[in-house]
Amino acid sequence: METRTEYEKMIMKEVREMPAEALPQVVKIIHSLKEGVLSMKVLHKKREAKESGLCGNLEGWALGG
Numbered sequence: 001m002e003t004r005t006e007y008e009k010m011i012m013k014e015v016r017e018m019p020a021e022a023l024p025q026v027v028k029i030i031h032s033l034k035e036g037v038l039s040m041k042v043l044h045k046k047r048e049a050k051e052s053g054l055c056g057n058l059e060g061w062a063l064g065g
Helices: 004-016 020-052 054-062
Strands: none
Touching: none
């Protein structure tokens, strides 16, 4: 697996090869990608918390399940 620094170098190489007039759109794309990744991470954590807590076990018990 590549290290963070290696990924950053690859990303910067790609950005440097872009024409200057495309850079504002590149920034928007990167920002959108980051927001999407972060929101998926939050949803995943919420799902883990819901499925792994003691409350889930008690809830089934209280219902006789």
